[in-house]
Amino acid sequence: MTVVGTIYSYPQNPRVFKVLVVAKYNGLEVKVDDSFVMGTTNKTPEWIAKFGASQVPAFEGTDGIVMIESGAIAYYLAHYKGDSSLIxxxxxxxxxxxxxxxxxxxxxxxxxxxxxxxxxxxxxxxxxxxxxxxxxxxxxxxxxxxxxxxxxxxxxxxxxxxxxxxxxxxxxxxxxxxxxxxxxxxxxxxxxxxxxxxxxxxxxxxxxGEFKLCETALKFTPPKKEAKEKKPKEEKPKAAKETKKPKEPEEEPEETFEDAPKPKSKLDLLPAAKMSLDEWKRQYSNNETPVATKWLWENIDLTTDYSIWKVDYKYNDELTKLYMSNNLAGGLMNRLERARKYAFGCLVVAGEDNDNIITGYFIVRGNAEEMIEEITDAADYDSYTWVKVNVDDEEKKKIDQVFAWEGAINGKPIRDGKVFK
CATH class of the missing domain: 1.20.1050.10 (Glutathione S-transferase Yfyf (Class Pi); Chain A, domain 2)
Incomplete structure (x- = not known):
């Protein structure tokens, strides 16, 4: 391999990876300076004079060229050979x-x-x-x-x-x-x-080297508060009376982030609903769907307590494999954690490979004309249309069908689905 220069940085810097990988693809060799000491080498007057700044990685070419910024270095090496497919x-x-x-x-x-x-x-x-x-x-x-x-x-x-x-x-x-x-x-x-x-x-x-995906995400652990050293009580003469001092308030324990009160949703301020959403979720989970939906229509109040929304993926014409569409529907469900207390929904995938749609219905707490913040806040929200529906007998049949994952939608048989509950 042709040696084209030396790179300076601390060990295992992912920003250096891109530089060295690009060099590998182009059959170039970039030496790594093992003598580099972060915070020392890059703070010397000689370093600053050469590279202009103390940041790393920094590159010095065999032809005398010097540069900083990993993106610029990688781009330079990608272009080093004019016929490289990397660019x-x-x-x-x-x-x-x-x-x-x-x-x-x-x-x-x-x-x-x-x-x-x-x-x-x-x-x-x-x-x-x-x-x-x-x-x-x-x-x-x-x-x-x-x-x-x-x-x-x-x-x-x-x-x-x-x-x-x-x-x-x-x-x-x-x-x-x-x-x-x-x-x-x-x-x-x-x-x-x-x-x-x-x-x-x-x-x-x-x-x-070999890469292993994260199993347990790194979390913040508040530092333990050091216990104050207690001073021994001094014995005082019994005869000596002293004015009683007001008791000093005890120092409150340091509030951790976990103890901080969570902001309440404005939905918590609504009057109690006649139908418990949790009870509906139990009915849906523990009974055949026709039995569950019969209970739903007998108990839900759609005038004040709840609303039902029709949901459609905006880019159905781009969908390909059925399993990929179902994964996409699952992606939305995974992003709705804030809404779990206030919503229930089903999305189904209907059709065949390269000709399918994602559609469904959501039951949402409250009867406002706008979707609740707990759902609009989800990153995937804008990839779907959300339309509040007037639930008549015909609409109930469509909702029952989606909740049961049975039948066909616009001639496309329902193949799979995801439930948010």
């Missing part, structure tokens, strides 16, 4: 490669860092529950964009691995290693499949 087969493909690299590096990586850094490097970032929650939601929302794009694709751009796949997988590497546990990954089956494909390529494994 696409056309100007349009190259533009799309840069699009996805920038999308992940700008829209996901900073939020992922906000989420993870306080958990494993508290000396560099102070933990804040609100900041963590906001960061997680941003990561989820942007991963949903990737999920939709990769739903029918093996790679981000074109039909083979490009710089986009290598760079984006490297940027998400720490997430899949530390916090994207199995429950989290269920919402992103296509992204997970793509990530596994990339990190298990021989060239990637040669750089980063």
């Amino acid at each position: 696409g087969r056309s100007k349009a493909e190259e533009a799309h490669i840069l699009q996805w690299i920038q999308f992940v590096d700008i829209s996901i990586a900073p939020s992922l860092s906000q989420w993870i850094q306080p958990l494993f490097a508290p000396e560099r970032a102070i933990y804040n529950k609100l900041t963590e929650t906001q960061a997680i939601e941003k990561v989820k929302n942007k991963l949903h964009v990737l999920e939709r794009h990769l739903f029918k694709k093996t790679y981000l751009v074109g039909e083979r691995i490009t710089l986009a796949d290598i760079s984006c997988a490297s940027s998400l590497y720490t997430g899949f290693k530390l916090v994207f546990d199995e429950p989290f990954r269920k919402s992103y089956p296509a992204v997970t499949r793509w990530f596994n494909t990339i990190v298990n390529q021989p060239n990637f494994k040669a750089v980063a």
